[in-house]
Amino acid sequence: MSLEFSAESKERIAALLQKYPTKMAATLPVLWIAQEQFGWVSEDAVRLVAATLEVPESHVHGVATFYTMYNKKPVGRLHIQVCTNISCMLCGSDGTLEAFEKRCGLKAGQTNEDFTLQEVECLAACGTAPAVQINDKYYEPVQADDVPALVDRLLAETKEGA
């Protein structure tokens, strides 16, 4: 199935291209726009970005798979990313991750309709550890005890918004 950028996305892309001397330089930002519009970066989205920027598909594929924030698979309504790096680990992130696994009924790395749960590397929030990123926002600190109420609240919010 081929994809199309929306009129709004096309407008944003046109503005972006003014900012760089080459079209290729817009690969990362245009992949962001694709992810925002389609929810994740499928192979069709990769083809669309390549055609839009007139660069090889293999180039866009290489870029999309190099960077961890482009979702190569669909994600749940809440995309939960728990930092377990050194400062967070010292402050209890193992317990936090376990609490998310229990509440979401998932192991880190898995997705169901409501949740995608992932372990991530340092989020640059080490002074407020353990840090968790859920969709666009940081939550810090999140101890194991905070997890059930936080998930319930965000789930309710996203369901209202849907």
Next chain:
Amino acid sequence: MSERVVTQNFGNEKAKEIATYESLGGYQALRKAVKMSPDEIIAEVKKANLCGRGGAGFPAGVKWSFIPKDAQTVYMVINADEGEPGTFKDRWLMHWDPHRLIEGACIAAYAIRSHKIYIYIRGELIEGARLLDKAVAEAYDKGYLGASMAGSGWAMDFVVHRGAGAYICGEETALLNSLEGRRGWPRLKPPYPAIKGLFGQPTVVNNVETLMNVPSIIERGGQWFADLGVDGDGGTRCAAVSGHVKSPGVYEVPVGTNLRTILDQYAGGMRDTPVKGVIPGGSSFPVLTNEEIDVPWANSMMRNDKIRSVEVRPGQPFLWGGGKELKSGPGSGAIIVMDQSTDMVRACARIVKFYAHESCGQCTPCREGGHWVATIVQRIADGNGKPSDLEMISSAAGGIGGTTICALGDAVSWSVLGFLTKFRDEFIAKVSG
């Protein structure tokens, strides 16, 4: 409390608005700078002994002076890809005072005769990118950016560019490749970015905090800034303190402040039990023991006799950069504090796992070696190690440093051998279980 150069607006929610920033004296340094010649600015920053705050500590004024004077197109790039474990100061700096960053970058760009600034901000900092977008729009509206920067006739453009999740893009040449729309693969040097950088043109890449010092240096003079710090390493630094202290946070301290003083007097002291180990400059830098932290927190730590040299194996120093012995340093400003309850083998395993994951895959020693070392340290941490594993770590980690395009490979060697040198007893206890 000492002089606050870059954190003076912390806590003031209004300071991120341009009107408030201006009312506090903001953009006066830029107005002053555009009446100076680029060479005068570079001379002032050299006099300030402003060393880079991103990790390597290279003098900023010297870096700027490498740009060829006859270059036609020059780029100024801000490295806001803060991702070294333990480091969170740039996130706070951009949150509280985005205009100070824009002002500092404009002065730096003018000094290297550039008309274009790109900021590469890590992808996760979505809120930070929004704040910057807003601040940049305000600066355009007020004429600090655009066709005539602060009325000088010098055009200046500013582009906010988001990364997408890759630690390696904090390495400056990987960052340039990423900005060009490619995978974040570090480049072979030379040529250095000052000669052939972004889009093949002369480029300076500076860290966020580095640039935020520039307005005050222009206003108050390089000598004033140099005098705040120590010999050859001027000013103040943001200490991002995390781990087992009572009050983790970002504290601006004069360069050369005693490391234990930062823990005790700024970060509130230890939360539960006394210090076991402190990583003084982000997870790449070798860990220190409690006996080694009564030292000035400055780049001079690398030569401090109170700090034991890192060893490949007992009695054999690990040599780097032309045969120098490796001690430690303030790196990216991240101070990670571990108390007596910390399992140092586990801490080490977590750090190496990170480097193994973040290897870009170009160089075999880092791509393969990182995973080998991570696997071995993890099995020791899990109680499944063998006594011969210690020699295997020495051999593998000792063989990565100095053999790769960029410093990520070095970080594997530096961090692991640091833990093994300083806390060897804990490794031995785990393998003789």
